[in-house]
Amino acid sequence: MSVWSCELDRIRITHCRPTAVYRLPSTVSRAGIPTLLAMAMLGLAACTPFERPGNRLQVAPPPTATPAAPLVPALRTGAEEVWIVARTAPAAPPTGAAPQVPALPYLQVRDDGAVLPLQHTTVHAAVAGHVASVDLRQRFHNAGAPAVEAEYVFALPLDAAVDDFVITIGTRTIRGYIRERSEAEVIYADARKQGRRAFLLTQERPGVFRQAVANIAAGQTVDVSLTYFHTLSYRDGELEWLFPMRDAAAASSIELSADIDAGAPIATVHSPSHQIVVERPNPERARVQLAPQEGRSAADFVLRFGTAGDDVRFGLLTHRDARGGFFSLLLQPPADISRVPRQALELIAIADCSARMAGAPMAGVRAAIKQALRQLDDGDRFNLHCSTESWPFADQARPADAAGRAAAIAWIESQNGNGSSPLREALRAALAAPPDPSRRRVVMLLGDGRSDDDGALAGVVREQRSAARILSVAIGAVVDVHELVEVARLGRGAVAQGFTGAQTWAEIDAFIGVFLEGVRRPVLSDLEIDSDGLELADLHPAQLPDLLAGRPLVVTGRFRGNGPAVVRIHGNAAGAATAAGNAGAERRSLTLKLSPAELAQTHPALATLWARASIAALEYRGLDQAETSGGDGTSVSAVVEQIRNLGLDYHIVSTATAFIAIDARAQAEE
């Protein structure tokens, strides 16, 4: 199969699916090939999307139905420097006079509580290396109410970049435009008022989207198609693509498929969640389909494939267009980490034990701390701090022997969530304590992120510049996950988000174990990237985390230069001395040589993913810093403008940009 690429500067259609790898369809007729060539020669859109990756949409009940439900969704955003283990909260059962709405995907009709149920879902993922492009199509039907307005809220991966929005009603298919959000909202309201069918897609916060539709007549069926890109997560030596289909499958029929182009021979491809049918057209590729009998399986779909070898793998994808050069670098740890020395830990757990945490959240805090304590060895040390106590469990970190752990468990069992005090001083003390040269320090922060003023905890981490790794565990009825994500990001750590379900807690327990084991076995730490022949800039994440066992590192950025070039990653190999205190320094460098041809590749998804990462950095950090820089409204508006410009330039939804699609025809014209 040939691989074709758009050259955007030639074809001048920058939205010719600018974020996909375009491939010649296998079904293309021979007569079609010259047509494509002709288009290229003419400077037209000589590209067509073929293998689009498709994945996940998790539909959450609208906030009105579950006011206390955190709407933060994504599972294991492995490409970020922050891991997130999360589940959307289970839909709260209707209470009192609240409308009886199903806890399943639906468009919630405004005013009268009726719904437009989901009839069918089609998902296709095209996976290229560690990047997935997802086509998701959902069909809703208005069986009753006349000309309704409806909306629904749904989750996508935190780094999902939604770049296409197409609506089909009967024979009418309309592609939406990206516009500044406020402008799109005015247009939508105007169209709704004038009786036009109107569609608006907005992003409420990273990974959480809201879709509104207006004037859908009784008996009409609406197909909503989204395309988005995101990076894959990584688990147990394999890349993992997850589609949270449990709600969709329970509500409707579902078709799901995926095309994998791993870029290296695929050693394993399997689904631990569903029966699948796998075809292997060649060693580097696999085509996967959900087995027909699984179309209504009420479980999230997980697809894993592995290519990892025995050593660290280092890969670089590049893209260049009129906007400049973009790259995505994947640093993958070896699958077998038995040779990586295991290091001792110093664990400091800081828990929010305030009244907000009383009941199930406090039980979650106790369970998480006990799980962490179980992961410690006799050679480790630990300490605990509860926000209602003036003093921590011990004056200083004490050995994690059996007696120490038993005393700690008794101490944490006595905490019931009956007071309130901020956590920032405990966090500051934990980060400021002199490092133990023989142990790697992990600070575990447990709570809902609302114990302190906005940005206060992140401010402490910025101020301290500690080498400690921070694990945030988000627990609570309403969680400010932004604060906890930012704390973990600055602390080069991870976030685990949990609620109260037994299944979720089992996942979080496992995650805590994986994280602590990863910190014990840093494959490479204190990473740096440099290059001869290229100028690398605007990297995300800006502060490189360690390469830990079981967790790849993805860095996206921009480059200038035509090559040939050399890109190097430097890091302290396992067992080497770091600021966190480990003996036996051994600096290791990984080198990748790039030819001019390799730097002139076309992977348009990289530009979109870079823009999405830049927007996320502005949303997480830029706004916080602007808000905490003295209440300077100009700074905030400057950050918002940057987000808006990135959204418009790269044609993606953000908090400042939205997709609008209006059917300008009056329905009587049909």
Add this chain to the structure above:
Amino acid sequence: MTPEPRRPTPAPRPATTLLFALLLAAALPLNAIAEATATPASRFVTVGIVVDSGKDDLAAYQVEVVTTGTAQFVGVAGGEHPAYAAPPYFDPAAIRSGNRVIVAAFSRDTNLPTGATKVAELQVREVGPVTYTARLMAAARPDLSRFTPTVRLVVGGQQ
């Protein structure tokens, strides 16, 4: 190519307008006047892009539409012929410029349109008088050869 700008609405004469307003005010209750003044100044129209390729099969096109006045592009639909039923792709940078849009599509179908065919339909929100001008940027036959069909626009969804 023969762009067909939308015919601007004739401007009402001031004296006629004033007289009409006075009569209306006398004839209608106050709440009716309030409703009349709340009528949105904007309107939604469709702008069909019609390419006439004569006897040639139209395998690809790229068209620029430029507006004068206040026009916001709020979507693009496909055309009438099955080969161009899917919405075309567009250039977001052109839209950002504020007064133009570039759309393009190609088809590998063996059944391609000839003669005058609506290949796409812009969805537009207008405020005040707006005119449209179309320019063919490129077109191709299935045999790779470039040619120059004519382009016209049909405003309002009527062809």
